Amino acid sequence: MTLTNKIILFTFSIVIAACSTVSTERTNDTTAISASSSSVFSDQGIKSNNILYFEYDKADINSAGRAKIRNMAGIINKNDLSVRIEGHCDERGTREYNLALGEKRAKIVSELLVINGVSSSKITTVSYGEEKPASSGSNEKSWSKNRRALIKTF
Amino acid sequence: MNRFRYLLIFFFLISSHALHSQLRIEITEGIEDPIKIALVPIKWNIDLPQKHYFHEVMKQDLESFGEFNVLEPNGMLSLPYNEEEVFFRDWRLLGVDFLVIGEANRIEQSEEIVISYIIFDVIREKAIHRANIHGSIKSIRKISHNISDKIYSKVKGISGIFSTRLAYIDKPSSLDKNYNLRISDIDGFNDTILFSSSQPLMSPSWSPKGDRLAYVSFEEGTSRIFIQEIPTAKRRGLKLEIGINSSPNWSPRGDKLAAVLSRDGNPNIYLYDLKKNTWKQVTDHFGIDTEPDWSPNGKSLVFTSNRAGSPQIYEVNLRTNRIKRKTFEGSYNARPRYLPDGKNIAFVHRRNGVFHIAIQNLKSGKIQILTDTYLDESPTVSPNGNVIIYATKSSDKDVLAGITINGRTKFILPSLRGEAREPSWSPLQD
Numbered sequence: 001m002t003l004t005n006k007i008i009l010f011t012f013s014i015v016i017a018a019c020s021t022v023s024t025e026r027t028n029d030t031t032a033i034s035a036s037s038s039s040v041f042s043d044q045g046i047k048s049n050n051i052l053y054f055e056y057d058k059a060d061i062n063s064a065g066r067a068k069i070r071n072m073a074g075i076i077n078k079n080d081l082s083v084r085i086e087g088h089c090d091e092r093g094t095r096e097y098n099l100a101l102g103e104k105r106a107k108i109v110s111e112l113l114v115i116n117g118v119s120s121s122k123i124t125t126v127s128y129g130e131e132k133p134a135s136s137g138s139n140e141k142s143w144s145k146n147r148r149a150l151i152k153t154f
Numbered sequence: 155m156n157r158f159r160y161l162l163i164f165f166f167l168i169s170s171h172a173l174h175s176q177l178r179i180e181i182t183e184g185i186e187d188p189i190k191i192a193l194v195p196i197k198w199n200i201d202l203p204q205k206h207y208f209h210e211v212m213k214q215d216l217e218s219f220g221e222f223n224v225l226e227p228n229g230m231l232s233l234p235y236n237e238e239e240v241f242f243r244d245w246r247l248l249g250v251d252f253l254v255i256g257e258a259n260r261i262e263q264s265e266e267i268v269i270s271y272i273i274f275d276v277i278r279e280k281a282i283h284r285a286n287i288h289g290s291i292k293s294i295r296k297i298s299h300n301i302s303d304k305i306y307s308k309v310k311g312i313s314g315i316f317s318t319r320l321a322y323i324d325k326p327s328s329l330d331k332n333y334n335l336r337i338s339d340i341d342g343f344n345d346t347i348l349f350s351s352s353q354p355l356m357s358p359s360w361s362p363k364g365d366r367l368a369y370v371s372f373e374e375g376t377s378r379i380f381i382q383e384i385p386t387a388k389r390r391g392l393k394l395e396i397g398i399n400s401s402p403n404w405s406p407r408g409d410k411l412a413a414v415l416s417r418d419g420n421p422n423i424y425l426y427d428l429k430k431n432t433w434k435q436v437t438d439h440f441g442i443d444t445e446p447d448w449s450p451n452g453k454s455l456v457f458t459s460n461r462a463g464s465p466q467i468y469e470v471n472l473r474t475n476r477i478k479r480k481t482f483e484g485s486y487n488a489r490p491r492y493l494p495d496g497k498n499i500a501f502v503h504r505r506n507g508v509f510h511i512a513i514q515n516l517k518s519g520k521i522q523i524l525t526d527t528y529l530d531e532s533p534t535v536s537p538n539g540n541v542i543i544y545a546t547k548s549s550d551k552d553v554l555a556g557i558t559i560n561g562r563t564k565f566i567l568p569s570l571r572g573e574a575r576e577p578s579w580s581p582l583q584d
Contacts, residue, residue, distance in 0.1 A: 040375060040376075041374065041375020041376055042375065057464075091529070092509065092529065093465075093486065093488065093502075093504075093509070093531075094445060094458070094465075094488040094489040094502050094531050094532070095356060095357070095531065095532070095576070096356070096357060096400055096401045096414065096444045096445045096458075096489070097442065097444055097445065097458055097460075097465055097488050097489070099356075099377065099398055099400055099401075099421075099444070100398065100414070100416070100421040100442040100444050101442070103397065103398055103416060103421070104442070125397075126375065126376045127377070127398060128354065128372070129356075131354035131356065131372065132354065136550070137550055138529060138547055138550050
């Protein structure tokens with residue numbers, strides 16, 4: 001091994017040794033990494049997952065969407081299923097406002113299911129705002145995939 | 155080939171220093187006439203390895219926001235450590251406006267040191283501050299930040315923020331699959347994780363004493379507000395209400411949280427009494443009311459509402475419950491934060507499809523766009539009202555950036571690990 005290579009290796013090993021003592025990060029023992037499945041909101045036992053998409057800043061559902069929901073209502077009632085609707089947004093705009101917008105989207109789907117005969121006691125809604133995007137990337141292609149409501153039946 | 159090898163060595167050496175901190179302030183645009191200050195390396199009458207970075211910490215503090223230019227010691231004509239040795243003419247010749255000298259001694263038979271220092275106004279040829287500061291030899295960084303704060307406040311007339319901290323959230327990355335709620339010193343050091351979760355975390359808010367954080371966690375599959383003590387990491391969740399539980403914001407007296415619940419059908423602002431554990435409704439409108447922030451005197455809240463059709467900012471007097479709209483320019487104004495003077499707000503303003511951070515005077519309505527970055531959000535204001543840190547994107551990655559309130563110094567805080575978002579500036583440390 002040449003001298004220069006030895007120097008590099010030596011320096012590198014000092015740096016690595018220094019780095020391992022540098023971190024002042026303390027991960028507290030009491031910070032639980034929670035299991036993500038709470039009985040009401042986990043995906044366990046999911047029967048189907050339908051997606052409806054929305055326009056920017058809007059919570060409206062077009063006629064194709066309404067037809068889809070009408071269809072789903074029929075299946076839900078026929079099989080006595082439960083349904084959970086998750087509302088999502090793209091990343092533009094402020095996070096907390098998007099949490100509210102996501103809820104609006106989920107609720108509109110819920111209302112349409114109820115209008116189509118599904119009992120509200122079978123429906124849960126939840127909003128994730130912009131926190132759980134389907135696609136990363138700051139462009140319309142990704143954004144359009146994130147403005148959605150997920151309709152999960154159980 | 156040889157040159158390349160030396161470059162490699164150089165790179166390893168500097169990168170090892172970089173790994174000491176998580177977020178570092180990197181100025182991207184500074185002002186042309188920073189205040190020139192000389193920090194004479196203090197005389198250490200005690201042998202301490204930490205003394206080597208003491209000067210560096212103060213220099214980095216004062217230069218953080220481009221407001222000061224610290225003279226290099228090798229440019230000094232003399233190295234005084236007591237008043238008698240100061241010849242103002244020497245310092246005027248170097249173009250220096252302010253001078254700091256000092257001395258450090260160990261308190262006998264203890265782990266404590268005392269640093270005596272003097273700040274001089276070179277032009278007026280007088281001392282403007284003398285002090286002795288005590289501290290443990292284990293907290294040299296803390297002592298140097300304290301001195302930086304004092305220098306800053308004596309020279310600029312407002313509090314220094316070098317002893318403050320930043321809470322923020324980083325999202326899963328190839329290095330760490332969790333969302334982490336992190337706290338670090340404002341200079342990026344002592345970065346620690348307060349809470350880790352596989353599910354999203356949002357909206358950290360500091361208690362006025364800086365000893366607790368309230369935040370939103372999705373660990374149970376839906377939004378829920380948690381309060382966590384910083385030294386002990388003990389946490390408790392507020393009772394989960396139907397719908398949204400979010401946007402917690404600590405009152406100036408520390409006795410209440412403003413927050414958002416949609417349990418009555420749509421998101422409204424509520425106040426949570428931390429002693430009585432009860433909710434009190436503040437707004438009652440079929441639209442979206444969210445993102446409340448307390449005025450410094452605790453008498454009103456500003457918040458975001460779409461009651462006029464699209465997000466705008468409103469203010470509510472908590473005694474009379476009168477609500478007044480505050481923003482009238484543009485179709486998206488949201489996420490307001492009062493400046494410490496209580497007379498202005500920083501907020502997110504969309505213009506031509508681009509989200510900027512803007513400032514507006516609450517009385518005159520005069521709006522000023524501060525940032526020219528893209529997809530800006532989550533502004534947090536320094537407790538001295540001088541700097542705003544906010545979240546933005548750079549090459550599709552979440553990064554934190556900042557700007558002084560006069561708009562003249564811009565900086566980024568590149569994170570060496572994941573992507574950082576939702577910054578929240580701590581109150582001043584006592």
